[in-house]
Amino acid sequence: MSRINKLLIPIIIVLVGIIIMGNVASKYTSKQRNIEENNYIAYRLIEEGNLQRARLLAGHANEIKNNEVSEQLLLISYCFEDEYGVTLEKAEKIKKQSKIIREIVKYCNDANEGIAFQSDLILILDDIGDQIKLSKKRKEMAEAIISAYSMDGYLYFDDIDDLEEKLSKSDNPNALRARIHLANQEGDTLEAEELAIKLVTKDNSFTNKTLLANLVATGRGRSVDKDSDKIDRLNKEIRSKEKSRDDLKDKLYYATGETMLALLQSQIEAREKEINDLYNELNGIPIRRALNYIIGTSSKLGDEGIAYKLQLARFYFLLGEDELAKDNLQTAIVESISSDKMEYMSNEIYRVVKAYEKDINYMDNNDINTLINDLLLALTQNTQYYSYNYRHDGKSFNQFIIEVLNNIHTKLYISKVDTSNYPEVDVYINMSDNQNHKKQLRKSKLNLVEMGKEINNFELIEVEQSQLNICLVLDTSGSMDGSGIDGAKKAIHNFIQSVDREVQIGLVTFESSAYTVCDITPSTGTIAKAVDSLYASGGTNISSGLLAGMEVLDNKEGNNIIVLLSDGADGYDSMYQMDSVIQMLNNKGISVYSIGLAYADMNYLDNISSRTGGKSLFASDSYDLGIIYDTINQYIMNNYILRFKVVGEVEKLTRTVTVSLEDGSYDTKTYTVGVSMDDIELEKDKEPMSNFYQQIGGSSKGGVN
Structure with missing residues (x-):
């Protein structure tokens, strides 16, 4: 090797290093800019009351990289909807709490006591906004994007043209998403799908991929052209079957004799079923393509989170594959409960679960249905999901979500907690099983958590049935x-x-x-x-x-x-x-x-x-x-x-225990060691019993809840 070559090698290595460092720095800058823009737009949308869209953007920013501002925006958006319980539970899972998050927690606690004012919440929101810095040029573009999202239901062509012209000057992801939103509002699915493909090329985050998938699933975009031969074949088969059915109906009209009438009726019903099956296959083509796209692109990139499972559940449901839909939905629900991340879709499904638990016996509760609609709007990102939420049997994905929640909450329940031998505790559980009236339960299938601590050392005792x-x-x-x-x-x-x-x-x-x-x-x-x-x-x-x-x-x-x-x-x-x-x-x-x-x-x-x-x-x-x-x-x-022994905070007398199965079914019960507060309330106005100690044989800290 010549002396010149020896001198060039270190120079080349340094230059390659500089190029790599430059690319890394450029990617970091681009990512950080995307986070800042998402947070700014989310902040402004909260100001305007567009909370659902604000959460989508803040959640996406947190998906790109976990950051305090996104977490603060997500939490405060729930406060503006008076969901203080959800806010406090989510805030508790944030390990490092900033001053602003502590202020949000204080506001929620004050609100629960009826001593909070929304003006205080607005001041906290202003503090969040002060942390977000955008240049004048970027802020102008962000305001154009906010205007696009503020046009829901108020579309004026001159305004749209002006906005589209302004937004088209930028190809940053937020501007592209805003243009997709406008195209959707105008019903131009072809334009929306083409913009979504461009968006995923620039930013292949799961939020953007699921936006594209939902546009594909509508069957009104350009991707349907790829299945044109199959669509033509199915339409031809449908026309043929419909003609055959109509011919049979004509024969039925002139037929005589019970045997012939029954035969023709049976043949007509068979044709109707064949036609229905063909329509289901035809309508399922774009949904199957969207499903395969999500599975194919997301699993390679490690995007298999809560939003992924929820999206699969919806597509499988629309295709009539209920078991796969149920498995994915149950997984999403269980993970949303245990997740400590403030990420895209995790919070939305968590809100539904909490609302269901609060009013568990009202399957037609309007609040729950409103939250499910919010959940699906966030998942599909407003891609006209109402038109594509029902399948051939008339059942909606909203109904399916409630059925799965019902299944989770009725499979197992805690009937009572016996603390007579405290700190040894007996938790009584009852099970339902749709296949067998007697379900043999194994300890390995159960998870026991008491006061937030997992209990592994417990005894499972099957209660012998008496008369x-x-x-x-x-x-x-x-x-x-x-x-x-x-x-x-x-x-x-x-x-x-x-x-x-x-x-x-x-x-x-x-x-x-x-x-x-x-x-x-x-x-x-x-x-x-x-x-x-x-x-x-x-x-x-x-x-x-x-x-x-x-x-x-x-x-x-x-x-x-x-x-x-x-x-x-x-x-x-x-x-x-x-x-x-x-x-x-x-x-x-x-x-x-x-x-x-x-x-x-x-x-x-x-x-x-x-x-x-x-x-x-x-x-x-x-x-x-x-x-x-x-x-x-x-x-x-x-x-x-x-049966288990309490391992922590033994001195606390009001306690909580949760029992869950591996399929996600669970129940939680708050119990009291000794006499419960309910019993104390019932007894407080009664005459004292002079022989109280003789009746109970002395004082005890045990009891049954």
């Missing part, structure tokens, strides 16, 4: 007349046929008063005959029904349970009695499982069930009753105890 006595307490007030009482009769018939032969069943009805229709009996035929005679009239007195149910179960050996069904609010006299009735139920060791039908007061029924160690469930109509009664039957048959 089981069930009293069905049925609301027969006037509001149950018609489909309510008919559905209840059918559901009870199915229930009594499905329980084990050793189970004894009784029947009580109530309206303004209660009536024992059938005493406890092992004869299902006797109960069935009694059910057939029922009719609806009168008012509602739930207490009288429960008292009559207690009387039916009185002095019966074994496990005594009441299954209560009601469709309305309780009467005043009954409500006044209810605390005393619940105490009597607990004294007799009777658990109440309650079913609320249609417009029942679910908070009221849940209070009865939770305080007696039972579970309350909601049936939106009479058709759901069969499933609900079957679920309760499974709860009754599958009982376990998780």
Whole structure:
């Protein structure tokens, strides 16, 4: 090697290093600029009240790189919607809290006590804005982008033309996203898809890839041209099948004889099914292409987070592949609960979960449906998702989300916590299983968390079934007349046929008063005959029904349970009695499982069930009753105890325990060591008992919750 070459090698190495360093610095600068622009636009959109879009942008900025400003913007956006619980829970997971986040936490705590003013929140938002620095030129472009997002529903062609011209001068990702938004608003999916392809080329983050995928899924972009041959073939087959069906209908019109009529009707139904299947395949082409794009590009880049699972769930659902949709959705839900990241979609699904938990018995709750709409708008980024949210059977992805949440929350529940031998604790759990009434549970399938600490050293004990006595307490007030009482009769018939032969069943009805229709009996035929005679009239007195149910179960050996069904609010006299009735139920060791039908007061029924160690469930109509009664039957048959010793904060007497299964099903219960606050409230106005210590045999810190 010549001397010149020896001198050139180090120079070349230095030059290559400079080039690499320059590229790295350039990428870092570009990334940082993108974060700053996202945060500025999010900040301004919060000022304008466009909170859902602001969260999308702040979440995307945090996805690029975790940063304090994005976290602050996400938290304060929830405050502006009065979601203080979600804000506090998310803030608690941020390890290093800035001064502004501490101010947001203080505001939430003050708001919960009713001593906060929104003017204080606006000042905090101003402090967040002061941290974001943009040049005058970049700020002008950002304001144009904000204007584009502020045009939802208010599109004026002159304004759009001016904005598009201004935005087209920049090809930065935010400007491209704003142009896609405008194209969507105008219904120009072709333009939106082409801009999205350009956007992903510049910034291949998952947020941008899912935007492109959702545009492809509409089937109205240019990507549909790639499947034109298949689409033509399916359309040709559909036309052929439709002609065949119409010919059969003509034959049916002139046909005679029962055999020929039945044959032609059967052939028409077969053609209808073939046509329906072909339409499903045709409509699924763009969705399948979008699904394959997400799987193919995201798995290679390690983007398999909560948003990825949620997007897969939606596409699988629209394709009719419910099991895959359910698996992905459950994973997204579980990960959103445990995640300590403030990332794209994680917070949106977490809000839905928390709203569901808050009002778990209202499957048609408007707040939950509003939050699910927000979730899907964020996921699809406003790509006309309303038009592509239903599949061929008329079911929407919104309904599917609620069904999966319901499944997660009804598979397992904590019926009671026994602290009699504290610090040793017994947690009683009940299980439901759709395939088998008796589910063999293994310890390895369970996860136990107490006071935020995972407990690995616990004992799983299967509760041996003793003689089981069930009293069905049925609301027969006037509001149950018609489909309510008919559905209840059918559901009870199915229930009594499905329980084990050793189970004894009784029947009580109530309206303004209660009536024992059938005493406890092992004869299902006797109960069935009694059910057939029922009719609806009168008012509602739930207490009288429960008292009559207690009387039916009185002095019966074994496990005594009441299954209560009601469709309305309780009467005043009954409500006044209810605390005393619940105490009597607990004294007799009777658990109440309650079913609320249609417009029942679910908070009221849940209070009865939770305080007696039972579970309350909601049936939106009479058709759901069969499933609900079957679920309760499974709860009754599958009982376990998780026994463990408290390992931390032993001195705390109000505690929380969570039990979960590997599929994401879980339940959480707050319990008190000793006498619960509810019992203290009930007893505080009563006369003191002179022989109190003799009755309980001395003081104890144990108790059952």
